[in-house]
Amino acid sequence: MRYAIQVHYIGKNFAGSQIQFENGKEIETPTIQGELEKALCTLIYGRKVQSNIRPIKTIFSGRTDRGVNSKGQIVHFDTDKCIVASKFIYSLNEILPDEISVASIKEVNSSFHAQKSAKRRYYRYVFVNRKCKDAFDGDLMRIKFDINLERMQKSLNYLLGEHDFSSFKNSGTLNPSKICFIEKAECHRENDNVIIDIVGNRFLYNMVRTIVGTLLDIEGHNRPAEHMKQVLEACDRTKAGQTVSPYGLTLMKVEY
Numbered sequence: 001m002r003y004a005i006q007v008h009y010i011g012k013n014f015a016g017s018q019i020q021f022e023n024g025k026e027i028e029t030p031t032i033q034g035e036l037e038k039a040l041c042t043l044i045y046g047r048k049v050q051s052n053i054r055p056i057k058t059i060f061s062g063r064t065d066r067g068v069n070s071k072g073q074i075v076h077f078d079t080d081k082c083i084v085a086s087k088f089i090y091s092l093n094e095i096l097p098d099e100i101s102v103a104s105i106k107e108v109n110s111s112f113h114a115q116k117s118a119k120r121r122y123y124r125y126v127f128v129n130r131k132c133k134d135a136f137d138g139d140l141m142r143i144k145f146d147i148n149l150e151r152m153q154k155s156l157n158y159l160l161g162e163h164d165f166s167s168f169k170n171s172g173t174l175n176p177s178k179i180c181f182i183e184k185a186e187c188h189r190e191n192d193n194v195i196i197d198i199v200g201n202r203f204l205y206n207m208v209r210t211i212v213g214t215l216l217d218i219e220g221h222n223r224p225a226e227h228m229k230q231v232l233e234a235c236d237r238t239k240a241g242q243t244v245s246p247y248g249l250t251l252m253k254v255e256y
Helices: 032-045 085-095 149-157 207-220 226-234
Strands: 002-009 069-078 100-108 120-129 161-164 179-190 193-200 249-255
Touching: 002 032, 032 069, 032 085, 032 100, 085 100, 120 179, 120 207, 149 179, 149 193, 149 207, 149 226, 193 207, 207 226
Parallel strands: 069 249
Antiparallel strands: 002 069, 002 100, 120 193, 120 249, 161 179, 179 193
């Protein structure tokens, strides 16, 4: 039987969502996948298992980096055990680390694939726009110069539609395809926080964080919004801005 779960997590204390390997061996570092698989195996099979021989393997809708949060990560796994969702989700949350929780669980068709079946993904990036720090800013990036939201929105509009996003990919991107379709890219302000929402069919490694870095480059150097179009069409990573901090980035939702 195949089950799909919605996972929430705060990524600060984890080395990303995926288990890390080096020379074919799993690295003993905390990851969302590692903690989730250990908890699932303990709960379903009634015993703790060694990290490299877990009887349950999880498939995530997409990879998130160290420090990135999730309110909508979808994960599927297979098991020969029948799960009673109402009891299982309570017990699972009791043994997961405090920074990880499961919001829902349901049985799905065997053809369902958390990554390959996904139609769109919704990311949100939040940063503080204020000269002076505040104790409650937490780990959010703080930008001291003034942000022109109208210009920022015009810059984001150039990303809409299907494009080659090579300019915004990290060198660690393994998938050779650099074509993505962005159906929504919007920004707004809530008090001192600037919020950027981006929805697309797929995202390249560090793509959202590099888009935000390019927006800040435009704002910080008072460039025209058309600069984003030039960066996009260049298909050259050196033309884009820096890859900003992962803190403030959240995977909000995955739709199928």
